[in-house]
Amino acid sequence: MDRLSFSCYPLLCKPLRILKRALLPLALTLGILACATAQPLRVTLLNPDPPGDPFWDLLVSFMQASADDLGVQLKIINSEPGNRFKSLQLARQELSAVDKPDYFVTLLLNRVAPLMIEEAEKRGVKFFSVNSDLSRDERKKLGEPRERYKSWIGKMSPDDSYAGYLLGKKLIEKAREKNLTDKQHQIQIIAIAGEGGLRFPMTGSAD
Structure with a gap:
């Protein structure tokens, strides 16, 4: 199976459309594998937030439906x-369980993502x-999915730099309108x- 890697532009698409396009290949892959095995596949999603977050609630509902x-x-x-350290603790407990x-499936949290992988x-x-x-430094260490770690089968990562560019452009337009x-x-x-992942959209906004 080829490495799975997807990019999307969050400010160009509605959230539901983004999730469907990004997670559909994963859902189809799991469906094919489930049909080929006698027992149902078991998938765990580590949600970085409790219920109530609009984005993650949408992602969870789509994954559950799939x-x-x-x-x-x-x-x-x-x-x-x-709390990335709590997420790391939960990931280790789940991955080492009987x-x-x-x-x-989870988010690549700053500094603890390599430990999870x-x-x-x-x-x-x-x-x-x-x-x-991953951050640039983490990517140098870990590479891309299936390169150094075969169990890391793929990723879905939005184009945060381009999103930052669009956000900066929109802010400038509004500022000019209001003088x-x-x-x-x-x-x-x-x-x-704030978190390490925000460095990418900030880079885009600076452009």
Whole structure:
């Protein structure tokens, strides 16, 4: 099977359309594998947020609907918002369990993503990452899916740099409409990056 890798432009598509296009290949792959095995495939999704987040609720509902259609056993584990170490703890518990899943799906969280991928490789569990990508330094160490870690079968990562560019462009357009300029007739924008993944959209906005 070829490496699975998808890109999408979040500000160009409606969220549901993004999820369908990005997760459909994974759903089809799992469906084919489920038909070829006697036992239903077991898939665990580690949700970085508890129920109530609009984006992740949408992703969970789509995955659950796909799992129901394809006869896949889907388990949802909810972590704590912004707590990557809690997510790592939950991932390690699930990947080392006696009834560990066949596939593990989650976000590539800053600094702990390599540890999750290494744990999945060690336990022989297929790992698929969604809505995120590695930092440049992490990519140098880990490579791309199926290169150094065979269990990391693929990823779905949005084009955050292009999204940042579109966001910056829209902010500038709105600022000009409202005449929000300084004495030199320039528009001042401050971009504040938090988690590591935000460095990519901030780079795009700077362009």
